Amino acid sequence: MADLVTLPQAPGSRPAKRRAGVGEFGRRSLYSVLPPRVQRQVSAYWFMIGAVLCFALFSWYPMVREIIMSFQGKRLNTDGLPVTTWVGFENYRRIINDPTFWTAWRNTLEFTLLALLLGFVVPFFVAILLNELRHAKGYLRCLVYLPVMLPPASALLLFSYFYDPTYGLFNDILHTLHLPTSQWVLSPGTTWPTMAMISVVIAATWMNMGGATLIYLAALQNIPGELYEAAELDGAGIVKKIRHITIPQTKMVLSMLLMLQIIATMQMFVEAFILDGGQGVNNNTESVVYLIYQYAFAMSSASNFNSASALGVLLLIVLGIFSGGYLWLTRTRDRLSRPRS
Amino acid sequence: MADSYARSLISATQLNRARGKIVYRIVLTAVIVIFTLIFIGPMYFLFTDGLKSTQEAIATPPTLFPHALHPSSYSTAWTEFSLGRLLLNTLYYAFGALAFQLVFDVAAAYALSKLRPALGNVILAMMVATLMIPAMVLIVPLYITVSSLPFVHINLIGSPAAIWLPSVANGFNIFLLKRFFDSIPRELTEAATIDGASPMRVLRSIIIPISRPILAVVSIFALVAVWKDFLWPLLVLGGYNPPRETLNVGIWEAAQTAPQNMVLAASAIAAVPTIIFFLIFQRNILAGLTAGGIRG
Numbered sequence: 001m002a003d004l005v006t007l008p009q010a011p012g013s014r015p016a017k018r019r020a021g022v023g024e025f026g027r028r029s030l031y032s033v034l035p036p037r038v039q040r041q042v043s044a045y046w047f048m049i050g051a052v053l054c055f056a057l058f059s060w061y062p063m064v065r066e067i068i069m070s071f072q073g074k075r076l077n078t079d080g081l082p083v084t085t086w087v088g089f090e091n092y093r094r095i096i097n098d099p100t101f102w103t104a105w106r107n108t109l110e111f112t113l114l115a116l117l118l119g120f121v122v123p124f125f126v127a128i129l130l131n132e133l134r135h136a137k138g139y140l141r142c143l144v145y146l147p148v149m150l151p152p153a154s155a156l157l158l159f160s161y162f163y164d165p166t167y168g169l170f171n172d173i174l175h176t177l178h179l180p181t182s183q184w185v186l187s188p189g190t191t192w193p194t195m196a197m198i199s200v201v202i203a204a205t206w207m208n209m210g211g212a213t214l215i216y217l218a219a220l221q222n223i224p225g226e227l228y229e230a231a232e233l234d235g236a237g238i239v240k241k242i243r244h245i246t247i248p249q250t251k252m253v254l255s256m257l258l259m260l261q262i263i264a265t266m267q268m269f270v271e272a273f274i275l276d277g278g279q280g281v282n283n284n285t286e287s288v289v290y291l292i293y294q295y296a297f298a299m300s301s302a303s304n305f306n307s308a309s310a311l312g313v314l315l316l317i318v319l320g321i322f323s324g325g326y327l328w329l330t331r332t333r334d335r336l337s338r339p340r341s
Numbered sequence: 342m343a344d345s346y347a348r349s350l351i352s353a354t355q356l357n358r359a360r361g362k363i364v365y366r367i368v369l370t371a372v373i374v375i376f377t378l379i380f381i382g383p384m385y386f387l388f389t390d391g392l393k394s395t396q397e398a399i400a401t402p403p404t405l406f407p408h409a410l411h412p413s414s415y416s417t418a419w420t421e422f423s424l425g426r427l428l429l430n431t432l433y434y435a436f437g438a439l440a441f442q443l444v445f446d447v448a449a450a451y452a453l454s455k456l457r458p459a460l461g462n463v464i465l466a467m468m469v470a471t472l473m474i475p476a477m478v479l480i481v482p483l484y485i486t487v488s489s490l491p492f493v494h495i496n497l498i499g500s501p502a503a504i505w506l507p508s509v510a511n512g513f514n515i516f517l518l519k520r521f522f523d524s525i526p527r528e529l530t531e532a533a534t535i536d537g538a539s540p541m542r543v544l545r546s547i548i549i550p551i552s553r554p555i556l557a558v559v560s561i562f563a564l565v566a567v568w569k570d571f572l573w574p575l576l577v578l579g580g581y582n583p584p585r586e587t588l589n590v591g592i593w594e595a596a597q598t599a600p601q602n603m604v605l606a607a608s609a610i611a612a613v614p615t616i617i618f619f620l621i622f623q624r625n626i627l628a629g630l631t632a633g634g635i636r637g
Binding site for chain 1: 351356373376377380383384390399400402403445448453459461464467468471473475478479482484485486487491509515541572590601604605608609612615618620626630
């Protein structure tokens with residue numbers, strides 16, 4: 001209908017268009033003899049060029065570059081100048097033989113598991129709780145999300161102040177409650193779960209749980225109320241309702257956030273870096289990304305981009321397995337559910 | 342969406358019973374008090390400990406209220422760490438990145454959605470596939486690339502472009518924008534094309550005015566991402582280049598040597614703009630979170 005209404009105006013707009021064509025004749029002559037379909041293609045590529053160049057330079061190319069660099073190394077040639085050559089798996093061999101390699105993986109895994117325990121489970125129950133409240137909704141939502149907005153350096157410097165073993169707030173609270181005090185992030189222990197890593201996870205959870213909580217909250221509001229009513233008629237209590245309705249109904253969101261959280265927490269860096277310099281006492285908070293950073297930038301004399309790339313490739317493979325596994329699992333679920341619907 | 346009463350885990354009848362009402366009141370009060378303590382409590386110390394003297398800030402036991410107010414630590418921190426400079430830097434990087442992302446990503450998503458170039462699907466798939474690559478994994482080759490761009494050999498280290506340009510390569514932006522543009526009816530853009538509008542005119546006069554909500558979401562994500570980033574600005578602008586650092590990196594560097602009350606004062610100042618930003622845009626931010634979080 002709208003097309004019909006605008007049709008009478010079309011002849012009026014035609015001269016204007018022709019005028020534009022004449023005015024730019026010299027510049028656009030070649031362009032305007034092309035068929036419209038081709039013109040459209042050309043302009044489409046002009047629109048994309050900025051983004052495509054940025055993706056190519058800062059995403060696709062570095063990806064390939066990382067893999068190539070992980071198989072290269074610097075050797076001295078006959079003139080004593082360093083040249084880049086292929087070294088096969090030498091970089092991988094070197095990083096695997098580095099004793100901190102396994103420590104870093106162990107710590108990263110420890111952080112991921114603890115962060116899932118706190119950062120995945122806690123927000124879910126917080127969201128269920130918030131969903132039941134009929135008052136102060138907006139206030140509580142803002143409250144939970146506020147730390148997410150803080151610059152991480154602000155939040156983490158504040159936590160390192162709280163964690164200070166001599167004048168920190170947390171030890172003071174423990175002291176007034178007559179509980180044993182702790183060294184928090186500076187705890188020297190290396191047996192699982194280390195106090196140092198727990199401290200890092202507490203700070204990280206405080207900073208980040210808002211996002212997950214609000215996504216769960218949105219998912220909870222999409223659960224049809226009739227399901228709960230039906231369950232009540234069958235005599236289900238709160239625990240049963242959560243187990244048999246809330247969790248299955250939010251399964252998609254839960255599993256997606258689980259994967260995103262695993263990928264995010266496996267890349268832990270800034271939390272430990274600001275709280276205790278990244279390594280912690282006895283390397284007990286040193287993560288894989290911190291080790292990459294150390295290989296590439298921190299060892300001033302022996303900075304080694306090739307070893308760092310090799311470690312990056314290994315991390316990429318591990319994370320790829322996680323996300324590939326996730327995609328595979330959700331795909332089979334789709335296939336199973338399709339005949340039913 | 343429809344705000345008619347949607348029931349949740351516990352039914353309204355249960356809540357309306359006398360016992361239900363009491364329990365609900367107790368739980369509500371407890372939740373409000375505990376959540377305020379957990380989430381605002383630390384921020385209370387962030388702001389008040391900046392007002393303490395250096396001795397009091399590291400006194401055992403810590404004091405709940407400053408004995409004597411020392412607002413001077415705020416002003417000293419402001420001048421000592423040149424926080425004004427850092428704040429301006431961060432704003433400059435954040436809004437620059439926003440401008441680049443809006444121009445390049447909107448144009449690309451528009452072309453992919455409405456102009457349908459040959460190989461468009463391949464390009465789209467390659468862009469969205471970068472979502473699967475964790476950012477930290479590429480930090481080393483990205484640093485090397487930025488320090489010497491291939492073919493042209495330009496070094497971007499220390500220039501704002503080192504933050505702006507890589508931020509354009511954001512698969513999530515392309516995904517969100519393209520999905521939104523796809524939902525704009527084809528008849529609308531085709532009618533304009535028949536009336537003689539160029540692709541640019543269609544983008545300016547039809548697509549962008551309709552897409553305000555998604556542009557708001559993308560803009561907020563872009564600003565917050567630059568504001569919160571730490572390692573990348575530390576590598577490309579920090580360390581050796583203090584007048585160009587971001588706020589985040591600057592206060593971390595200050596914390597290495599400065600006394601505790603100054604560090605907290607600086608952290609508090611750094612937190613204020615984000616808190617104000619959040620309070621102004623909280624509706625959009627919280628809505629954008631679920632728009633981006635739940636796909637399909």
